[in-house]
Amino acid sequence: MTTTILYRVLLVVVHLTISLKELLAVICCRMMKLLTSGVGDGEPRSVPAIKHEASRRLKRLPVHLGIVVVEEDLHVVDIVKIVAWSMAVGISYITIYDYKGWCKKNKATILRVLEEQKEKMETNGQNKTKCSTVNNSNGVINPLTGGGDCQRQKPKLQIVGPEDGRQHLISVARHLSHQVLNCEIKNDDIAVPFVDAVIRGNDLDPDPDLVMKFGAVNSLLGFLPWQTRLTEIISLPTHHRIDFASFLTALDQFGYTEQRYGK
Amino acid sequence: MSWIRENKRSLIHDFCVRVLKSGPIPSHVVIIMDGNRRFARKNNFDRAVGHLRGFDKLAEALEWCWDLGITEVTIYAFSIENFKRSQEEVDCLMELMRKKFAQLMEEKELIEKYSVCFRVLGDWNRLPLDIQQMIAKSVAMTRNNNRAFLNICISYTSQDEICYAMRNLAEGVSLGIIDESDISESLFEKCLYTKKSAPPDLLIRTSGEVRLSDFLLWQSSYSVLSFVRVLWPEFSRWHLYSAVIFYQRNYNAVQKARTSMPTDQSQPDTDCHPVQKLSEQTAVNEPGAGKDCNRQELQAQRQERIGKFLLYLEQKDDDRIDRLLQSQDNRDDAAYNQQ
Numbered sequence: 041m042t043t044t045i046l047y048r049v050l051l052v053v054v055h056l057t058i059s060l061k062e063l064l065a066v067i068c069c070r071m072m073k074l075l076t077s078g079v080g081d082g083e084p085r086s087v088p089a090i091k092h093e094a095s096r097r098l099k100r101l102p103v104h105l106g107i108v109v110v111e112e113d114l115h116v117v118d119i120v121k122i123v124a125w126s127m128a129v130g131i132s133y134i135t136i137y138d139y140k141g142w143c144k145k146n147k148a149t150i151l152r153v154l155e156e157q158k159e160k161m162e163t164n165g166q167n168k169t170k171c172s173t174v175n176n177s178n179g180v181i182n183p184l185t186g187g188g189d190c191q192r193q194k195p196k197l198q199i200v201g202p203e204d205g206r207q208h209l210i211s212v213a214r215h216l217s218h219q220v221l222n223c224e225i226k227n228d229d230i231a232v233p234f235v236d237a238v239i240r241g242n243d244l245d246p247d248p249d250l251v252m253k254f255g256a257v258n259s260l261l262g263f264l265p266w267q268t269r270l271t272e273i274i275s276l277p278t279h280h281r282i283d284f285a286s287f288l289t290a291l292d293q294f295g296y297t298e299q300r301y302g303k
Numbered sequence: 304m305s306w307i308r309e310n311k312r313s314l315i316h317d318f319c320v321r322v323l324k325s326g327p328i329p330s331h332v333v334i335i336m337d338g339n340r341r342f343a344r345k346n347n348f349d350r351a352v353g354h355l356r357g358f359d360k361l362a363e364a365l366e367w368c369w370d371l372g373i374t375e376v377t378i379y380a381f382s383i384e385n386f387k388r389s390q391e392e393v394d395c396l397m398e399l400m401r402k403k404f405a406q407l408m409e410e411k412e413l414i415e416k417y418s419v420c421f422r423v424l425g426d427w428n429r430l431p432l433d434i435q436q437m438i439a440k441s442v443a444m445t446r447n448n449n450r451a452f453l454n455i456c457i458s459y460t461s462q463d464e465i466c467y468a469m470r471n472l473a474e475g476v477s478l479g480i481i482d483e484s485d486i487s488e489s490l491f492e493k494c495l496y497t498k499k500s501a502p503p504d505l506l507i508r509t510s511g512e513v514r515l516s517d518f519l520l521w522q523s524s525y526s527v528l529s530f531v532r533v534l535w536p537e538f539s540r541w542h543l544y545s546a547v548i549f550y551q552r553n554y555n556a557v558q559k560a561r562t563s564m565p566t567d568q569s570q571p572d573t574d575c576h577p578v579q580k581l582s583e584q585t586a587v588n589e590p591g592a593g594k595d596c597n598r599q600e601l602q603a604q605r606q607e608r609i610g611k612f613l614l615y616l617e618q619k620d621d622d623r624i625d626r627l628l629q630s631q632d633n634r635d636d637a638a639y640n641q642q
Contacts, residue, residue, distance in 0.1 A: 217476040
C-alpha cells in the first residue's frame with residue numbers, strides 16, 4: 041500500500057515537472073515575441089502585408105485548411121482572425137470544426153464577425169500592391185486575392201460539426217443499403233471511389249491537406265474521419281489571442297511535409 | 304527473432320513500469336511503424352534489412368506493451384497503397400510475411416503460454432493464396448486466446464474497411480436480416496474489421512510524420528494522437544514510456560470530450576411510425592393502452608434482428624477461414640501424393 045502511494049506521488053511529480061516546463065516555454069515564447077515585435081502583434085494586419093510576408097516565407101500552401109478547435113472555451117474573434125488570415129494568404133478552402141458543434145450552430149455570428157474583420161484588414165491596406173503568388177500544394181500558382189491587375193479568387197468557407205463526421209457516414213450507409221435493396225446498385229459497387237462520390241454529394245471540394253488543431257487535447261475529436269486520410273495535423277496550444285506569427289509558423293511547417301502515398 | 308520475447312526487465316525499467324501503472328494505462332494502443340526504409344538508407348542497409356529490423360522492433364515493443372499492462376496492440380504492417388511500391392520490394396515484404404507466419408506456427412507453445420490472440424485485419428483477397436492460408440491457420444490457432452491481443456493490419460486501408468462495413472450492412476438489409484433503420488454507429492462498428500476490439504486509446508506514429516495515412520480513421524476519431532520523431536527501428540522503451548505519459552496528460556480531457564459526444568442521433572426512431580399506427584389502432588380498440596409497452600417490444604425485436612445479423616457475419620468469417628484451411632489441406636495432400 042505504501043509503495044503504491046509512493047509510485048503515485050512520483051508519477052504526479054513527473055507530470056508536474058512536465059507542466060512546469062511547458063509553462064516556462066510559453067512564458068519565454070511570449071517574452072521573446074514582446075521583445076522582437078512589440079505590443080499589438082495580434083492587431084489586424086493589412087491584406088497586402090499578409091500577402092507579402094506569406095510569399096516571402098512560405099514554401100507552399102495547403103489547398104484546404106481545417107481549423108479544428110478542441111478547446112472548451114471558444115473565442116469567435118480569434119477563430120475569425122485565423123479564417124481571415126487564411127483567406128488573405130490565398131488558401132482556397134477553409135473548414136471550421138469544434139467537437140460540440142457550437143460553431144455550426146452559431147454560423148451567422150461567425151460570418152458577421154468575419155465580414156467586420158475583413159473590412160478592418162482592407163481599411164489597413166491603404167496602398168494597393170501588386171499581387172504576389174505562393175504555390176499551393178498541387179504546385180499550381182495561386183494568385184492571392186488583392187487589388188490591382190490580379191484576378192480575385194473567392195475562398196470557400198464551411199463550418200461543420202460532429203454530425204458531419206461519423207453520423208454522416210451512417211446516413212450514407214443507410215442510403216446505400218436502400219439502393220442495394222431496391223436493386224439500384226449492386227453490393228459490389230460499394231467501393232472507395234463510389235462511396236467517396238456519395239459522401240461528397242455535389243461538392244467537388246478537395247479533402248483537407250492540413251488541419252491546424254487548436255488546444256491542448258491531442259485528438260481530432262470526431263473531425264471528418266473519411267476526409268482526413270492524408271491530412272497533415274499540426275497542433276497549436278490555443279486559438280485564444282492567436283498571433284499571425286504563430287499561424288505563419290504552422291503554415292511554414294506544412295511546407296516541409298512530404299506525401300509518399302504508400303510508395 | 305521470435306514473436307514473443309521473455310526477457311527479464313532491468314530494475315530501472317521495472318521501477319518505471321510501476322510508477323507509470325499508478326496512473327491510467329491505455330488498454331488498446333495502435334502503432335504506425337513508419338521509418339524502416341529511411342533507417343536502412345541512414346545506415347546503408349538494404350531495404351529488406353530495414354524491414355527485418357522493423358519486425359524485430361515490433362517483437363520488442365510488444366513485450367514492453369505487455370509489461371505495462373497494454374493488453375491490445377494494433378499495428379499497420381502493410382497498406383493497400385503499398386502494393387504501388389516496386390515489385391521487388393512488394394515481393395520482399397510478402398516473403399517476410401511468409402517467414403514470420405511460419406515462425407508463428409513454430410512458436411505455438413509460447414503463444415499458448417501467454418494466451419496471445421492474433422488477428423489479421425484487411426482485404427486478404429489481395430494477398431497471394433499461400434499467405435492467406437498461413438494467416439487463416441494463425442488466426443484459427445489462436446482464436447480462443449484471451450490474455451493479450453495483436454491485430455496486424457495487412458492489405459488494409461481505413462476507407463476500404465469502411466466500405467467493407469457498408470457492404471456487410473447492405474447485405475444484411477437486402478437479405479432481410481436487419482432493417483435499414485437498424486443501422487447505427489454501434490452496429491457499424493461491429494461490422495468493421497476491428498469488431499472484436501475496444502476503441503483505441505492511443506495512436507503512436509513514428510518517423511515524425513504527422514498524418515494518419517488511411518489508418519483506423521473511424522476508430523481513432525477520439526484517440527490520443529502521439530507523433531514521435533524517431534524512426535521505427537530506433538524506437539525504444541523510453542519512447543513508449545513518453546507516449547504513455549503523453550496519453551495520461553490527455554486522458555481527462557479526452558474522457559470528458561467522449562462523454563460529451565453527441566449521442567447517436569443518426570438512428571431515427573422509426574419505431575415511432577409503427578408505434579404510432581399501433582397506438583392509433585390500440586386507442587380505437589383499447590382506450591388507455593400504454594405506448595411504452597409497444598415501443599419496448601419493437602426495440603426487443605430490433606435487438607433480436609441485430610443479434611442474428613452479427614451471428615451471420617461471424618459465421619461468414621469462420622466459413623472463410625475454414626475454406627482457406629481446407630484448401631491448404633488439399634494442397635498439402637496433393638504435394639504428399641506427388642512425392
